[in-house]
Amino acid sequence: xxxxxxxxxxxxxxxxxxxxxxxxxxxxxxxxxxxxxxxxxxxxxxxxxxxxxxxxxxxxxxxxxxxxxxxxxxxxxxxxxxxxxxxxxxxxxxxxxxxxxxxxxxxxxxxxxxxxxxxxxxxxxxxxxxxxxxxxxxxxxxxxxxxxxxxxxxxxxxxxxxxxxxxxxxxxxxxxxxxxxxxxxxxxxxxxxxxxxxxxxxxxxxxxxxxxxxxxxxxxxxxxxxxxxxxxxxxxxxxxxxxxxxxxxxxxxxxxxxxxxxxxxxxxxxxxxxxxxxxxxxxxxxxxxxxxxxxxxxxxxxxxxxxxxxxxxxxxxxxxxxxxxxxxxxxxxxxxxxxxxxxxx
Numbered sequence: 001x002x003x004x005x006x007x008x009x010x011x012x013x014x015x016x017x018x019x020x021x022x023x024x025x026x027x028x029x030x031x032x033x034x035x036x037x038x039x040x041x042x043x044x045x046x047x048x049x050x051x052x053x054x055x056x057x058x059x060x061x062x063x064x065x066x067x068x069x070x071x072x073x074x075x076x077x078x079x080x081x082x083x084x085x086x087x088x089x090x091x092x093x094x095x096x097x098x099x100x101x102x103x104x105x106x107x108x109x110x111x112x113x114x115x116x117x118x119x120x121x122x123x124x125x126x127x128x129x130x131x132x133x134x135x136x137x138x139x140x141x142x143x144x145x146x147x148x149x150x151x152x153x154x155x156x157x158x159x160x161x162x163x164x165x166x167x168x169x170x171x172x173x174x175x176x177x178x179x180x181x182x183x184x185x186x187x188x189x190x191x192x193x194x195x196x197x198x199x200x201x202x203x204x205x206x207x208x209x210x211x212x213x214x215x216x217x218x219x220x221x222x223x224x225x226x227x228x229x230x231x232x233x234x235x236x237x238x239x240x241x242x243x244x245x246x247x248x249x250x251x252x253x254x255x256x257x258x259x260x261x262x263x264x265x266x267x268x269x270x271x272x273x274x275x276x277x278x279x280x281x282x283x284x285x286x287x288x289x290x291x292x293x294x295x296x297x298x299x300x301x302x303x304x305x306x307x308x309x310x311x312x313x314x315x316x317x318x319x320x321x322x323x324x325x326x327x328x329x330x331x332x333x334x335x336x337x338x339x340x341x342x343x344x345x
Contacts, residue, residue, distance in 0.1 A: 004283040008198070008261040008270055011225075011245040012038045017266065022247040024087025024222060028137040028175065033061070034224070040243035043264040044116070046075035046191040046229040050240070062240040070236050074191040075229035078242070080111040080125045080199045082132075082225050082260065083139055084167070084180035085247065090220040092169060092176055098218035100166060103155075103206045104250050106130075107162035109184060111227055112277055114196030121196070121277040125184045129156070129163040132182025136175050143178050144168070157206060164206055167221070186230060197242055197264045198276060199227040203250045204257040204287075222247040225260040256287030 012020050020038040033039035041061045042050040051066040053059040065071065084104065086092065111125035134144040134153075147154040147163065154165035168178040203223055205216040226244030245262040252258040269275050 001284040001286065002259070003285075004200075004259060004261070004280045005271060005276070007259045007285065008200075008263055008276070009267045011248070011259075011261045012040075012263060013267050020246040022087075022222065022224075023249045024089050024220070024247070026137070026222065026247055027086045027088045027091055028177075029085065030138050034244050034247070038224075038244060038246040038262070040264050041240035042075070042229055042242055044194045044196060046078070046189065046194060046242075048072055048074075058243075065238070065240050069233045070231070070239050073231050073233035073236060075231050076189055076191050077186045077230035077232075078111070078113075078124075078189050078227060079186050079230070080109055080130070080184040080201075080225075080227050082106065082109075082130070082180075082182050082201060082223060083244075084221055084223045085137055086167070086177055086179075087220060087222050087247075087249075094215075094220040095218040097213070098215045098220075099213055100169075101208045101212045101215045102219040102221075103157075103164035103166055103208045104180075104221050104223065105157055105160070105162050105164035105204045105206050105254060106182070106201055106223070107160070108200075108202040110198075110200050111184065111187070112196075112198040112280070113189065113194055116193045116195035119195065119274055121198075123277070123279075124187045124189075127184055128161065130182040130184055132163075132165075132180060134168050134178040135181045137177065137179050139179060139181050143170075143175075166208065191229075191232075196269075196275075197227055197262075198280065199225045199242075199245075199262040200280075201225055201260055202257045202286075203260060204252045204254040205250055206254045216253050219250070221250045223250050223260055224248070225262040227262060252285070252287065254287070256285075258285050259283070 010020060014020055022037045026035045029035040039061060040058045043056055043058045045056045048071055049055040050062055051059055051071040107128055109125060109127045109130055110123055112121050112123050114121045133146050135142050144150050150168065153168055157164050165180060205219060207214050224245045224247045228241035231239055243262050243264055245260055263270055265275060
């Protein structure tokens, strides 16, 4: 079983220290770091210091937003999120044998923040399930912004009570599939007292209809963890977030389960004394052992992930590369968009 620390490192970093590479390139996602792997942007600086390389080691990642009022405000609210999509290698049909009979079950959402002043970690989000729904592959335009809107494609698992869902494949419209985006409630933070952030959750594959074939070995769902800050200046409508982990295949089959971890530290920092909460040091992926990658086997084929190379920071023309800025309508009346990630208020 992989330990929390091992997953945390591999979800965010390569052995070289570069950003971790996704299991597959995020299909139909516009050009961004998240399309290819993990990324940290504002990191531990939800304040103007995020844009100063003397403080924030990831300042290059937010250079595209280094203009007023974005680089002048504080960011005193925060949430946790996850998103899911499909990869360029397998696209709509996953792998041979897939019949859309697999649910992805997601639960155990935790957001930890380390105090810069005291060095102590506090768990600020500890939710069994998150709100969420179906959105375009760029995580910009909501199609079905609540689980309740498509009860045939999402439910609370009758055995565990955990949220499980499958993607939607429209027969008309702009997108051949709809991704998943889910979020926690906003918490209030001191924007000058963040010394580390860890966002994590668990996932597993379940069978939607036991009367049909078990196609979990053929499923190719990509899933990632992250967190975001919310600006205190309402004029800021396009902005960077805290960070996100690499997109990786959900390959554990219930009762086995796997972890997804985003954090703002280097490998040396998270492995150091006090680098993560003691509660997490005792955590490992569960159910005996996480299933190996699907196949070869009945209904399965070996996962082949494309070589995408090491992603490099977007240093120039960044803002334009993320698409048009602005606020789009939402069921709750307000959506803020940063780098393609939509935050619900």
